Amino acid sequence: MTHVRLLFLAALIAAGAAGTEASAQDRRPYGGGTPGSMSQGEARERAREERQISxxxxxxxxxxxxxxxxxxxxxxxxxxxxxxxxxxxxxxxxxxxxxxxxxxxxxx
Missing domain, CATH: 3.10.450 (Nuclear Transport Factor 2; Chain: A,)
Incomplete structure (x- = not known):
């Protein structure tokens, strides 16, 4: 019975880690490609325009x-x-x- 519990616990941990990785990929700057959001190139250009020299x-x-x-x-x-x-x-x-x-x- 202990082996079954260990296998079940390992499966839960693996499923939780996979879910965390997927949700981290969904969080991209500036909306990550949703309609109306900036592309990465546009975001870089905006950052370049906003950057100031000292x-x-x-x-x-x-x-x-x-x-x-x-x-x-x-x-x-x-x-x-x-x-x-x-x-x-x-x-x-x-x-x-x-x-x-x-x-x-x-x-x-």
């Missing part, structure tokens, strides 16, 4: 754009852009903005 990465990009100009300081962000102030050898002050999403620099 202020230190943006400053590095701005310094490259500014060349030999001296870094003066940072200004408050403008929209989705970091803004950094530089001074060139002639004493001219200028700003360089760096888009927080794309990393593109403008100004100078």
């Amino acid at each position: 202020s230190s990465e943006a400053l590095s990009i701005a310094r490259q754009r500014a060349g030999r100009a001296r870094y003066v300081g940072a200004l408050p962000p403008r929209g989705n852009s970091y803004v950094f102030r530089f001074e060139d050898d002639d004493g001219r002050i200028f700003d360089i903005s760096v888009d927080a999403r794309s990393g593109r620099a403008g100004g100078g």
Whole structure:
């Protein structure tokens, strides 16, 4: 009788593990293919669009754009852009903005 109980218990454990694995596969990000949900490619693209570079990465990009100009300081962000102030050898002050999403620099 003990062997029957062990076999029954082993069967229950195996069935429970298989059910847990199947339910984990059903839980996919963004709905997992249900109507109206995003595909994995769309989800990756949205994450890429929402990702932002850090202020230190943006400053590095701005310094490259500014060349030999001296870094003066940072200004408050403008929209989705970091803004950094530089001074060139002639004493001219200028700003360089760096888009927080794309990393593109403008100004100078």
